[in-house]
Amino acid sequence: RRAEALAASAGPGVTADGHHVALLANIGGVQDAEEAGAQDLEGVGLFRTEFVFLSSDAAPTVEEQASIYRRVFAPFGDRRVVVRTLDAGADKPLAFADLGPEENPALGRRGLRMSALRPDLLDAQLEALAVAARDTGADVRVMAPMVATAEEAAWFARRVRENGLPKAGVMIEVPGAALRARHVLADVDFGSLGTNDLAQYTMAADRMQGELSDLLDPWQPAVLDVVAAACDGARRAGVPMGVCGESAGDPLLALVLTGLGVGSLSMAPSKVPVVRLALSLHGLPQCQALAEAAREAATATEALAAVRAGASDEL
Numbered sequence: 580r581r582a583e584a585l586a587a588s589a590g591p592g593v594t595a596d597g598h599h600v601a602l603l604a605n606i607g608g609v610q611d612a613e614e615a616g617a618q619d620l621e622g623v624g625l626f627r628t629e630f631v632f633l634s635s636d637a638a639p640t641v642e643e644q645a646s647i648y649r650r651v652f653a654p655f656g657d658r659r660v661v662v663r664t665l666d667a668g669a670d671k672p673l674a675f676a677d678l679g680p681e682e683n684p685a686l687g688r689r690g691l692r693m694s695a696l697r698p699d700l701l702d703a704q705l706e707a708l709a710v711a712a713r714d715t716g717a718d719v720r721v722m723a724p725m726v727a728t729a730e731e732a733a734w735f736a737r738r739v740r741e742n743g744l745p746k747a748g749v750m751i752e753v754p755g756a757a758l759r760a761r762h763v764l765a766d767v768d769f770g771s772l773g774t775n776d777l778a779q780y781t782m783a784a785d786r787m788q789g790e791l792s793d794l795l796d797p798w799q800p801a802v803l804d805v806v807a808a809a810c811d812g813a814r815r816a817g818v819p820m821g822v823c824g825e826s827a828g829d830p831l832l833a834l835v836l837t838g839l840g841v842g843s844l845s846m847a848p849s850k851v852p853v854v855r856l857a858l859s860l861h862g863l864p865q866c867q868a869l870a871e872a873a874r875e876a877a878t879a880t881e882a883l884a885a886v887r888a889g890a891s892d893e894l
């Protein structure tokens with residue numbers, strides 16, 4: 580029965596009572612884009628641009644970048660493509676953006692912090708994205724990784740718009756930014772929760788250390804509380820919030836995130852059908868009740884158990 584329901588799942592993400600939650604793909608380059616573009620999903624919620632340049636010794640030129648971005652955007656036609664500017668440093672080092680050794684790279688000059696120190700790299704990337712967006716007519720939206728403060732968000736949004744790109748967003752993956760989302764999001768068009776890093780920083784557990792996976796679990800109630808605070812802030816700012824961490828592809832967690840107010844879920848494309856099915860089996864008030872039950876739990880295990888008990892048996 581579940582297999583049949585999965586095979587029949589199609590179209591946009593919609594809850595049982597008709598609330599839309601966009602189902603989007605996480606991609607890392609041209610091949611991913613071609614595969615995801617051929618699938619029944621609503622676009623891209625996270626294009627990890629640093630993946631394209633992991634083996635580049637020298638900074639790619641504007642034209643080199645534009646020709647890659649055109650090939651990434653083309654498969655999506657007029658669907659949205661959310662592009663993340665270079666998230667270099669820590670677990671994703673880029674030779675041409677290396678700023679020297681650090682004691683704690685995950686807490687160091689990574690993500691937008693690197694871009695602030697190398698604005699030449701950011702401007703070249705934004706210029707290339709603007710050229711490729713114009714050439715393909717794609718609905719391109721640009722977001723920054725590792726934003727911590729309202730000033731950083733405003734600085735990034737200004738630079739994006741100066742380069743002629745219409746929509747600027749920020750990733751919310753630092754707990755400080757999540758707690759202050761109302762202000763961090765004040766000058767941008769959207770927020771996107773990066774639950775991988777948000778869990779790492781909330782629980783003070785290195786995401787590169789496999790033996791810490793229990794702490795890195797997005798079902799940790801503390802992580803859910805931080806996500807809830809970010810969603811509240813987004814609501815108050817009047818800005819849409821999505822999720823692009825791996826948690827978005829967990830069907831039960833997708834229900835919780837929807838209940839917390841998230842309006843888009845970006846995941847590995849293979850996860851889209853099961854998340855679509857999960858949404859179709861639950862109304863928004865039920866998602867809200869599941870979110871409340873998860874946050875009432877004392878532990879990650881209990882949070883998952885509570886949601887599993889309250890969700891449809893068909894999942």
Ligand code: PEP
Nearest residue numbers: 752773774775776823824
């Ligand atoms: C995240 O941190 O959740 C995220 C989506 O980005 P990345 O995994 O690339 O750091």
Ligand code: MG
Nearest residue numbers: 752773775776
């Ligand atoms: Mg991240």
